Every structure is written in structure tokens, then in C-alpha cells.
Amino acid sequence: MQKPEFIIEVNHVSKQFEDGKYALNDVSLQVTKGEFVTILGPSGCGKTTLLRCIAGFQVASSGDILLKGEDVTQTPPYKRPVNTVFQKYALFPHLNVFNNVAFGLKLKKENPETIKKKVRRALKMANLTGYEEREVDTLSGGQQQRVAIARAIVNEPEVLLLDEPLSALDLKMRHDMQIELKELHEKLGITFIYVTHDQEEALTLSDRVVVMSEGKIQQIGSPTDIYNEPQNCFVADFIGESNILSGTMIKDRKVSFCGHDFDCIDEGFGENNPVDVVIRPEDIYVWRKEDEKRGKILGQEDDDYEDRVPKGKFTKWYGTVESCIFKGVHYEMRVLTPDNYEFLIQDYHEYLPGTEIGMLVKPEDIQIMKKEHYIYNYLEGEVLKNGKVRFMDADWDVNPQQAERFEPGTKVQVRVPFRSIDLQDYEEEGTLSGEVHFILYKGNHYHLTIRTDTGYDLYVNTNDVWDDGDRVGIVIPKNDILISELQSEETENE
Amino acid sequence: MSKIIQIVSSRRTWAWPYVLFMALFVLLPLVLVAVYAFTDIDGHFTLHNFAKFFSHSEAISTFLYSVMIAVFNTLICLLLGYPAAYIMASADYRTPKVMAMLFILPMWINFLLRTVATVELFNICGLPLGEGALLFGLCYDYLPFMIYPIYNTLQKMDSSLVEAAQDLGANRWKCFWKVIVPLSLPGVYSGIVMVFMPTVSTFAIAELLTHNNIKLFGSLIQDYITTTDLLNYGAVLSLVLLVIIGVTSFFGEHDAKEDQKGGLV
Numbered sequence: 028m029q030k031p032e033f034i035i036e037v038n039h040v041s042k043q044f045e046d047g048k049y050a051l052n053d054v055s056l057q058v059t060k061g062e063f064v065t066i067l068g069p070s071g072c073g074k075t076t077l078l079r080c081i082a083g084f085q086v087a088s089s090g091d092i093l094l095k096g097e098d099v100t101q102t103p104p105y106k107r108p109v110n111t112v113f114q115k116y117a118l119f120p121h122l123n124v125f126n127n128v129a130f131g132l133k134l135k136k137e138n139p140e141t142i143k144k145k146v147r148r149a150l151k152m153a154n155l156t157g158y159e160e161r162e163v164d165t166l167s168g169g170q171q172q173r174v175a176i177a178r179a180i181v182n183e184p185e186v187l188l189l190d191e192p193l194s195a196l197d198l199k200m201r202h203d204m205q206i207e208l209k210e211l212h213e214k215l216g217i218t219f220i221y222v223t224h225d226q227e228e229a230l231t232l233s234d235r236v237v238v239m240s241e242g243k244i245q246q247i248g249s250p251t252d253i254y255n256e257p258q259n260c261f262v263a264d265f266i267g268e269s270n271i272l273s274g275t276m277i278k279d280r281k282v283s284f285c286g287h288d289f290d291c292i293d294e295g296f297g298e299n300n301p302v303d304v305v306i307r308p309e310d311i312y313v314w315r316k317e318d319e320k321r322g323k324i325l326g327q328e329d330d331d332y333e334d335r336v337p338k339g340k341f342t343k344w345y346g347t348v349e350s351c352i353f354k355g356v357h358y359e360m361r362v363l364t365p366d367n368y369e370f371l372i373q374d375y376h377e378y379l380p381g382t383e384i385g386m387l388v389k390p391e392d393i394q395i396m397k398k399e400h401y402i403y404n405y406l407e408g409e410v411l412k413n414g415k416v417r418f419m420d421a422d423w424d425v426n427p428q429q430a431e432r433f434e435p436g437t438k439v440q441v442r443v444p445f446r447s448i449d450l451q452d453y454e455e456e457g458t459l460s461g462e463v464h465f466i467l468y469k470g471n472h473y474h475l476t477i478r479t480d481t482g483y484d485l486y487v488n489t490n491d492v493w494d495d496g497d498r499v500g501i502v503i504p505k506n507d508i509l510i511s512e513l514q515s516e517e518t519e520n521e
Numbered sequence: 522m523s524k525i526i527q528i529v530s531s532r533r534t535w536a537w538p539y540v541l542f543m544a545l546f547v548l549l550p551l552v553l554v555a556v557y558a559f560t561d562i563d564g565h566f567t568l569h570n571f572a573k574f575f576s577h578s579e580a581i582s583t584f585l586y587s588v589m590i591a592v593f594n595t596l597i598c599l600l601l602g603y604p605a606a607y608i609m610a611s612a613d614y615r616t617p618k619v620m621a622m623l624f625i626l627p628m629w630i631n632f633l634l635r636t637v638a639t640v641e642l643f644n645i646c647g648l649p650l651g652e653g654a655l656l657f658g659l660c661y662d663y664l665p666f667m668i669y670p671i672y673n674t675l676q677k678m679d680s681s682l683v684e685a686a687q688d689l690g691a692n693r694w695k696c697f698w699k700v701i702v703p704l705s706l707p708g709v710y711s712g713i714v715m716v717f718m719p720t721v722s723t724f725a726i727a728e729l730l731t732h733n734n735i736k737l738f739g740s741l742i743q744d745y746i747t748t749t750d751l752l753n754y755g756a757v758l759s760l761v762l763l764v765i766i767g768v769t770s771f772f773g774e775h776d777a778k779e780d781q782k783g784g785l786v
Binding site: 083109113117179 | 679681684688692696699
């Protein structure tokens with residue numbers, strides 16, 4: 028028999044709930060034996076649903092799940108060779124520590140001596156020796172967590188599933204448990220699948236990180252890949268702090284953003300194509316502008332200027348420090364450029380607000396991402412008799428010159444620029460209402476995703492500050508609704 | 522002035538009417554029962570009434586019969602009530618509401634009326650009244666008191682515990698016996714206490730559903746208490762019953778863990 032390459036294969040799995048919403052949308056994932064894989068994402072991204080599908084508590088609506096090459100999509104949880112550590116531990120309150128851990132072994136009718144030996148060993152692994160007779164409700168959170176882990180690993184599962192196991196612990200405890208989990212993984216050599224919303228936890232623990240959002244996998248990669256080379260704005264924004272800016276790829280290895288041209292190392296984005304640029308706050312080098320003016324490049328006052336700032340033909344740009352906060356190891360600064368781009372910068376040196384500083388970034392620290400959407404929202408609509416156009420399940424006033432070109436009843440393509448959508452504080456003031464779903468700061472404006480109450484996503488560029496979850500009324504000036512003939516399958520990304 | 526406000530607003534002040542009520546209508550009757558039990562008709566201290574009870578075979582056999590009927594009724598209620606509670610707690614959210622409503626509905630009517638109606642029902646169907654009818658009537662009256670405490674504990678149970686059991690290799694059957702049943706025991710105890718105690722002391726239902734042919738301990742007490750010269754003996758019987766009820770409720774309390782106590786409806 029051929030040995031299967033992957034211990035877990037998730038193939039095109041979707042999970043649709045009764046209300047028609049997708050918790051998982053065509054998710055595929057392969058896990059090799061012994062790997063520590065973390066599924067990371069904000070709450071409601073489907074990460075727990077994916078774990079529950081692997082454990083068998085939920086059945087995928089479509090697609091299949093293979094364990095050791097065997098299709099288990101419909102297999103009930105008690106027949107799967109996986110064990111789960113639950114978010115709230117789910118210890119049996121009517122059993123003591125020993126019996127909690129022995130629960131699985133007793134079900135398998137192993138002989139009492141073996142059970143005793145195995146339970147002892149598992150408790151030792153979880154640093155709980157001597158707690159056998161304790162009632163579980165007399166244990167602290169960390170100890171309960173250890174019991175939950177011992178209860179799972181005592182069954183010698185092929186795969187251990189962990190559902191946000193540390194989220195109920197305090198910070199110090201969480202750090203200790205992270206180290207213990209990592210050690211446990213090395214000792215046991217089995218596959219760990221770990222679900223968390225904590226990016227630091229994901230980066231610290233895992234061999235591979237799966238970033239999820241909205242039921243879809245956004246990126247799979249090693250912690251360093253995920254951090255240094257995010258594939259889209261969501262990943263860049265979710266993992267760590269970042270400066271995300273709109274830019275233009277002039278040609279290979281040359282990108283323009285915030286009014287300057289930069290050398291970079293990315294290729295294959297075409298010429299003069301819009302892109303998103305990500306720069307991590309710790310990758311920007313800064314120095315006092317006045318030091319430069321006085322020719323103190325070798326820096327007598329700021330004597331490590333020479334060492335800190337790389338020499339060479341780098342594009343430099345300048346700005347004024349707006350705020351500077353001490354964060355323990357570094358200072359975090361907000362810097363505003365003369366043409367109103369804002370940068371987040373982390374540096375070991377303090378630059379007081381008002382200081383004019385110079386900035387540069389090395390080409391390899393500029394991360395270029397394909398822009399997911401450019402300027403317009405593309406929607407499908409229908410011209411109505413009264414000169415209105417129906418799209419996103421609402422009727423909109425349009426410029427008569429636009430509408431008159433089409434017979435009523437014609438299906439049309441509607442384009443709405445990100446910039447021209449007007450968000451109102453009161454939902455009833457809009458033609459349609461919705462909720463702020465995702466916010467991205469792009470240096471000089473906010474790029475928002477508005478989820479309309481009719482279930483559409485609308486992208487909006489604005490200078491106004493909104494919060495996640497804000498209710499808004501959506502207004503589109505009639506002159507900004509552009510309609511054209513419906514083209515087959517052509518979308519903004521082409 | 523502020524002192525008055527303080528007194529008026531304190532909880533202790535508001536508790537007084539209740540304390541008074543309970544002293545008059547709970548404590549005093551209990552004391553009276555005890556006093557009557559230990560005195561003769563002239564008010565002199567005596568243990569004669571107790572001696573009479575323990576040598577009075579009819580009273581003892583009625584007592585044992587009542588306990589047996591109560592045990593049977595409790596068992597039937599448990600056997601019927603547990604599955605009902607289980608279905609209500611696990612089905613989708615619309616079914617339990619309808620079911621709960623159906624179980625509650627008869628309770629809106631006074632139990633005597635219900636029992637009279639049951640008698641009529643038996644008559645219409647041509648079924649004989651007697652022991653069977655008695656058990657049916659008791660069960661009909663007390664089943665909700667079994668269902669609700671069990672339903673409460675089952676509903677409050679963390680569903681991840683069931684998942685944990687499945688995850689560790691338990692199929693539905695094992696999951697039920699090893700996790701769900703042990704964890705619902707507090708509700709079961711509450712249910713048992715709430716059904717057993719009132720059935721032991723019931724008398725009206727027995728009278729109506731058996732045409733007074735079967736005498737339960739409650740009826741016996743009623744007979745003696747209403748007969749003037751046997752009042753003291755009736756008090757002894759009441760006291761014996763009280764002790765039995767006290768003992769069962771003590772066991773119920775003892776076994777139910779504080780945090781998982783089944784709600785007493």
C-alpha cells in the first residue's frame with residue numbers, strides 16, 4: 028500500500044449554514060505528518076468551523092476531508108483518529124482528574140493496569156503529576172487546560188486539534204503554556220492543528236500558518252513568509268503593524284508611491300499597474316533632517332547615524348513626527364509627510380513630535396501586492412422604467428443621459444468609483460444601509476469594505492474615520508453611477 | 522429622618538412580614554402537630570399515641586402501601602419524564618416550546634378539577650376506577666414536576682461536554698450513559714423529591730379516582746384529624762410522614778451539587 032503523503036487533506040470544503048451564509052468557502056489545505064499548523068483569523072472567519080469539520084462535529088456541505096488518505100467527510104467524530112482540546116476545556120465535572128484523562132482509554136476497554144500507566148504518563152507530560160485524585164473544579168484555569176491536553180494526548184491520536192486553547196488564560200500563563208505546547212509537540216511528534224485569533228501565538232508556535240478571513244484561506248505559509256511577504260492587504264493588516272499604501276508599479280523593480288519612485292525587488296506586476304505597497308514600521312530607517320543639513324552624515328552628535336542608516340542610492344523622503352509613544356523596547360511614531368501621507372514607524376530612538384525627519388526603506392523591505400480592486404465597484408444592474416437603475420437590491424437615481432441609452436429591463440454593468448460613495452451617519456439617510464466590515468488605512472485615506480444589508484460588499488475610499496461595525500447609510504451621487512453594456516465575465520481584476 | 526429612611530429601605534425591615542407569616546403559618550402548625558402528637562386528649566404528656574401507631578397494623582400497612590404507590594408513581598414519572606425532558610432539551614428550538622406548552626397547559630387548571638375530569642374520562646371509556654386509575658391520575662398530575670427539573674439541567678449542560686465525549690471515542694449510547702445521565706442527576710433528584718413527597722401525602726386524588734376504596738396515608742390522617750377524639754393520633758401520623766419527607770428531601774439536597782441544582786420549577 029502506498030503511504031499517503033499527507034495526514035490531513037481538506038479538498039474544496041464548503042460549509043453553508045441554513046441562512047445561506049458560507050462559514051467555509053472552497054477551502055483546501057494539506058497537512059503533512061508531524062506538522063504544527065495554525066489556522067489564524069479574526070472571529071467569525073470560519074477557522075473554528077474548519078477545525079470542527081476535521082474533528083467531525085460539523086459535516087461539510089461539499090468537498091471532502093481525508094485523514095491518512097481515507098475519506099472521513101461523513102465519519103462520526105468518535106471513529107476519527109483525532110482528539111480535540113476544547114476552548115473552554117470541556118472537562119467532565121462529575122469525574123476527577125484521573126477519570127477525565129482515562130475516559131477515552133476506558134471506552135476502548137483497555138486493561139486497568141495499562142490505563143493507569145498511560146494516564147500517569149500523560150499527566151507527567153502535562154506537568155500534572157500528583158493531581159490524579161483532584162476534582163476538576165478545584166483546579167486553576169491553567170491546570171484545567173493541562174488536564175484537557177492530557178485527556179486528548181493519552182489516546183495517542185494521529186492529530187491533535189486545539190481550538191483556541193489558551194484564550195481563557197492570562198497573559199503570563201499563556202506565554203508559559205505556549206512554550207509547553209511547543210515542547211509537547213516536539214516530544215510527541217504528532218500533528219498539531221491549532222486555531223487562534225492571536226497572531227503572535229500563531230507566529231511563535233507554528234511551522235505553517237493558514238490565514239483565514241470570511242470563510243476563505245487568504246494565505247498559507249511559514250511565519251516569516253506570512254509576515255514578510257503578505258499576499259494581500261488583509262494578511263498585511265492582520266499580521267503585525269504595517270503601512271499599506273496605494274502605488275503604481277512603473278516597471279519591474281520600480282514602484283511609485285507617496286509621490287516618490289522607489290527601487291524594489293518585485294517583478295511581474297506589469298508596467299504602470301496599480302498595486303498595494305506594504306512596509307513594516309520597523310523597516311523604515313529614520314534620522315534627523317537637520318543632521319543631514321549640517322553635513323553630519325558621519326554624525327558627531329547622533330553618533331550611530333552612520334551604522335544605523337544604510338548607505339547607497341536609496342530614495343529618501345521626509346516628514347514631521349506627529350506623535351511618539353514609548354512601547355517598551357522601541358518608540359512608535361506617526362510621521363506625516365508634506366503631501367499628507369501618514370507613516371507608522373518603530374525605532375529604538377526617540378524623535379519628539381515636531382521633529383523633521385528623513386526616511387528610507389531598503390528595496391527588499393518593500394512588499395508589493397497585486398491590487399484586489401482598483402477604482403471602481405463593478406456591479407450588475409437592471410435599468411428600470413422610471414429612469415432608475417436597480418442594483419444591490421435597491422433602486423438608485425442615475426443621470427438620465429446614462430439611463431436613456433438603454434431600454435427599461437436591460438441588464439447593465441454598473442460602475443461606482445470608490446471615492447464617490449458617500450457614507451451617512453444615519454442609515455435612513457441612505458438609499459441603502461450597511462455596516463462597516465473592514466477598514467484599511469492607506470497612508471492618506473481609509474479604504475473601507477461596506478457590507479450592505481442586502482448582502483453585497485462595496486468598497487469605499489474616504490477621509491472620514493469610521494469604526495468596525497458602524498451602521499451607515501449609503502448615498503451615491505447620480506452622476507457617479509456609470510452604466511454600460513453588460514460584458515460577459517469581465518471583472519475588475521482582468 | 523435619615524434613620525427612618527435607612528430603616529424603611531433596609532432589606533431586613535421588608536423581611537419582617539414574611540417572617541411573621543412563616544412563624545404563624547408554617548412554624549406554629551408544626552409545633553402544634555408535635556404538641557398534639559405527644560399529648561392525650563386532656564393535654565397531658567404521653568407516648569401512648571406512638572405506641573398505638575406501631576401496634577396498629579392497618580395504619581402501618583396503609584403507610585407502606587402509600588409509600589409503595591409513591592415509589593411507583595415516581596418511577597413511572599421518571600421513566601416517562603426523562604425522555605420527554607431529553608427530547609425537549611435537544612430538539613430544535615421550536616419543538617420544545619410547543620412541548621413545554623402542552624405539558625404546562627393542564628397545570629393551569631386546578632388539580633381537583635383535573636382529577637374529576639379524569640374520573641369522567643374513565644367513566645366515558647368504561648374503564649374501572651381503582652389502583653390503575655389512581656396511578657394514572659397521580660402520574661398525570663405530577664409528571665411536569667419531574668420533567669422540568671430534568672429539562673433545566675439538560676438544557677444548561679455545556680454541549681461541548683457531549684462533543685468531548687464523542688471526540689474521545691464515545692458513541693451516542695455511551696455518551697448518553699457516561700456523560701449526559703451523570704450530569705443530569707441533580708435534576709433527577711429534584712424531580713424525585715418533587716414527585717415523591719406530594720404523592721406520599723396525597724389523599725383527594727385517591728378518594729376521587731378509587732371511589733374511596735383505596736385509602737392512602739393522607740386520607741387516613743384526614744380521617745383521624747377530622748374525628749375529634751382521634752386528633753392526637755392523627756398528629757402522630759402526620760409527624761411520621763413529616764419525618765419521612767424530611768429524610769427524602771435531605772437526601773435530595775445532599776446529592777445535588779450546589780451549582781448544578783435542578784431548578785425546582
